[in-house]
Amino acid sequence: MTMTAQSSTSEPTATQRPTYFVNAMKEGLHAAMSEDDRVVVIGEDVDRSVIGATRGLIDDFGPMRVRNTPISEATFVGACVGAAAAGLRPVVDLMVGSFFYVAMDQLADQAAKLRYMSGGQVALPIVYFAATGPSGSGAAQHSENLHPMLMNVAGLKIVMPSTPYDAKGLMISAIRDPNPVVYLQDFVLGGTKSHVPEDAYAIPLGVGDVKKPGTDVTVVAIGATVPKALRVAKALEKEGISVEVIDPRTLVPLDEDLILSSVARTGRLVVTDSARLTCSAASEIVAMVAQSGFGTLKAAPQRVAWENVPVPFSPPLEKRVLVQDDDIRRAILATLA
Amino acid sequence: MTMTAQSSTSEPTATQRPTYFVNAMKEGLHAAMSEDDRVVVIGEDVDRSVIGATRGLIDDFGPMRVRNTPISEATFVGACVGAAAAGLRPVVDLMVGSFFYVAMDQLADQAAKLRYMSGGQVALPIVYFAATGPSGSGAAQHSENLHPMLMNVAGLKIVMPSTPYDAKGLMISAIRDPNPVVYLQDFVLGGTKSHVPEDAYAIPLGVGDVKKPGTDVTVVAIGATVPKALRVAKALEKEGISVEVIDPRTLVPLDEDLILSSVARTGRLVVTDSARLTCSAASEIVAMVAQSGFGTLKAAPQRVAWENVPVPFSPPLEKRVLVQDDDIRRAILATLA
């Protein structure tokens, strides 16, 4: 847990520089490609990179290890299964999270299941990453967050960092992991900046992080809702309410112990998710705590997630659908009422 | 709610005959095709019907209204969007639930969203149905139940009946509904039999059904787990434990009031789902009650669902992964401990 502690509490050291989230991802990719030449990155326009995480990698690793694909998501997502079995360690840039839909069979029915169906004959080290979720009027077909769906598919690890520091360390772990990993960069976080060490480091999958310690209420926040929860927590601090903010960082495996032990101390739970409410990660975590930590709950656990509609285009409509600071604040206060 | 009551409590009347589940679905299809000639059924081998729900319809409605498609799920699922906008009321037999994966973009990103994205300009009356879930050693790629995923996709109504009576009435409502409806026939229920009225009747979407009244514990059961829950409830009756078994019948919209009011009476909740646990409908319902009915809960709510692995082939392995009567029984007793 040192690494975990470090990520949330450590002061920037000499070797750290302020780094954008997408560049932290790139540093992770670069480190993994440098340490293992079986690591290849493919996707649409990965040479120039629409979102940015692969931009410039081609200069160091060439067009065979940073390779543009046709717009054939189902095929290149599935091709990585065969390639991984043949000995590559493919990393796929799906560009935008919504595009996972096009490749869902190859992802959920092939990549996720082949190892299990074969009785463990093969390991499939593959990373599927994308910028995901709302980007600001990206509209319904460019704003989906599929982690709730993919959590229901056994066989995929799911990573969803909220800081540049975590983004780099989790990218390295995701690529080193011998299993298919879905790595989701919540779109709006891409341009956030914080201190990141220059050299490579790994953050283990399945270890959550206490982004802010607190005693009165536990807020589990996912992806883009983490900075929102932290803002709200800091504001409530002034009102004498001590909020603990936990970022699971990986949704599969999920650090249930960290969440349960926090709730055991605070007795109050809010889960805020960067996804539609129904069958969301927020629902899963609330249900998990309700079942395994019922005795420790002093008040009704609260879910804060998107409205159950597609993400609309117009700014005021989009704002109405997505999670706002005030929604989190109200939910926290509700657990204290 | 008379219909609801009727479905669970009414004695077979003169006009009712013992009917297999798949044949009840067929009666619903037949009634809907008879009342509206814009209703067409397409899918792979729907003329002869692999599962059975469309078998023989071609004799009454001909090859243009009961039409075989190539194995191109993404395309014929999406084609129904255009056809519905043009004035047809397509009903699609996807055959097996797992095959939804292949068509996920057209289902979740197009059919589910076009109406909303267009600001309500169009209604898309489409039914997508399939035999779904484990069928007995169908193995990982023929045993998926996708209702948890699809519940997270706003814009699809989701129907999952547990009795032949409900299967017929809900099929008719699904086809009459002006929206895309996913209708899931949990595979193992296909061969179950009960009394079904000969003439057409509609069971409204969004209205759950109390399959067995009780006072001590509320069990919400979904799809294939309903008969299991009823067996367990009857057995516990002898031990002096009164279990209320609720079948939501439609998961979107979900009859939250029926569930909350039952828990308000019993104070105890078990939700059993015919799906993997993580982000399942069971998680959603437990979370919903934990948030909205916390004060009424006397004990930790319990989820009973599949293990978080693909469905294996070998019978003892499959049995270990799926929900068994004993799992439900243990969960009920746990809420009373």
Add this chain to the structure above:
Amino acid sequence: MTVVDTETGRPANPTATAWPVAEQQHMLRMMIRIRRFEERLAALFKRGELPGFVHLYLGEEAVAVGVCSALRADDRITSTHRGHGHVIAKGASTDRMMAELFGRVDGYCRGKGGSMHIVDFSLGIMGTNGIVGGGIPIGTGSAWGDKHLGRDNVTVVFFGDGASNQGVFFESMNLAAIWKLPVIFVCENNGYTEWTPTEKLTAGRIVDRGSPMGIPGDLVDGNDVVAVREATDKAVARARTGQGPTLIEARTYRWHGHNEGEEAFAGAYRPQQEQDDWRGRDPIAAYGHALVQAGVITQPEWDEIDLAETAAVEASVVFAQQSPLPDPEEALDHLFATTSTGDLR
């Protein structure tokens, strides 16, 4: 030969079949409308006045107009992420388009859709689409619906060279072929899939991809509105008379980036010479001059059209800016229909 227009007695465009003068002028007008609309969007985007991102159609106007001018009002189209030209050519109101792009309540989708989800079912516009290839099965299904219901409507499916590598393109051609559907697959090959040259991603000629299924392919100069129109006329005739689908590949070029603002990060991925050459083949200038040459239109008339369309686009911007933003609570409307007849308020 010189075809004389019976209405006006003026010689019609010699390069074209004998279309009425009014129709030829209309084709020019529609290309100009698209041009001015897109130019205005480029400026608005630079000034940060448009939410989200936009993909402009500048330079490709002859494809949309050549195709849609061959369609009836009750024919349908499905479009792409680069769809403004298609929907304008199919008759969309630039006021309501602009309002939609501004996210206003008078927009086509009341602000819910934006650039990639512009819909007007009353005009047969079944939607631009945010998913590459996403509209192909939908348009194919629209043709199936019309055929099943005994109508003689046709549906045009617009898509790009990049979309020609999506499986649904082939699946839909196969379905259209075996069911003999009245659908026309129009591939706009602008030489690039985002920032990658088409030939690096796409094996062989797209126009040939239907031939194994017996679908005739027609390769046309996408910057020649007359050539596009004539190819579409043939395809429409086939479709309306029950002879099934046609694949048209129109070679063209986009003048602007894949999306506005890409200069910031895409780098230079297209040779300047190539860009200059294509700009030298401006489909509007070419057609306009041909019409002047043929005496179908005078330069003043042409200037008049341009002024009028430029003014109309300005008016659309004003219309959009004056339209209110939607009430946030509207975000919860329109998910499910309660009656089958839509409920556009």
Add this chain to the structure above:
Amino acid sequence: MTVVDTETGRPANPTATAWPVAEQQHMLRMMIRIRRFEERLAALFKRGELPGFVHLYLGEEAVAVGVCSALRADDRITSTHRGHGHVIAKGASTDRMMAELFGRVDGYCRGKGGSMHIVDFSLGIMGTNGIVGGGIPIGTGSAWGDKHLGRDNVTVVFFGDGASNQGVFFESMNLAAIWKLPVIFVCENNGYTEWTPTEKLTAGRIVDRGSPMGIPGDLVDGNDVVAVREATDKAVARARTGQGPTLIEARTYRWHGHNEGEEAFAGAYRPQQEQDDWRGRDPIAAYGHALVQAGVITQPEWDEIDLAETAAVEASVVFAQQSPLPDPEEALDHLFATTSTGDLR
């Protein structure tokens, strides 16, 4: 002309290139092994001894053997729901296959996979597949992996006529064409997609579907093992020497139903005459007699092979029945790897 086998001095099969006698006998043996294995499964299924459902390969043996006999041990295949023949031809143990089909712990997947998920990576068998078309991208990726890693392995992707209407087939051909991948697409056209005649669902000839992408197509008699083998030899040579993919369409016929037990509900969907004609073209009888004719094998040797293979299949049934069912707790194993080197226990 008569080719003489250098080892034995006996004339080799005149219809074939000069393959060693042992190899020709081996091809016959493998077809017989598949035949006896599938016949046994049919009987076991009737007696309700097999969990789940099975799709038998009877009548199509020449395709699997013609193709796989042209492959090296380290070449790979992806297969289908009708895959027993493919994996046997690629060298799978019938003991472990049978145990898998019985759901026993000595099965290839320890009972987790069953008929539609038989895998042996050590033999390059990347899996039968429950999703029609599902194996096509996987095999294409396997070829990409080998090429990237500088190996000269080839991968064969088996699929049916019905699968040729899945989008991934075209997408994978396109990727294989632009990346010049060492993959061979082998379409087994047995005339039916489940219970529907192929031509009712599939526009044009499948063998032509790669030509727009520059992929050579080879249409062969799928009941002639020599023809299949020769076509595959050509395709393998192309693939190994970096010339890219080939599409082979093998026309054949399945003797049994789409799946065992279908008689109960499918009804008669294939003309009796058609079935009789194809059974009259038994690929095993044809090749066996050709080899006897050519003096490559004697009738007693042939009978000997058949007896041995029949006995071996019997032994496989015993092996399977004596293998224990897996411990239920194993259901929770094998989801995630802890090391990259697999962990088959």
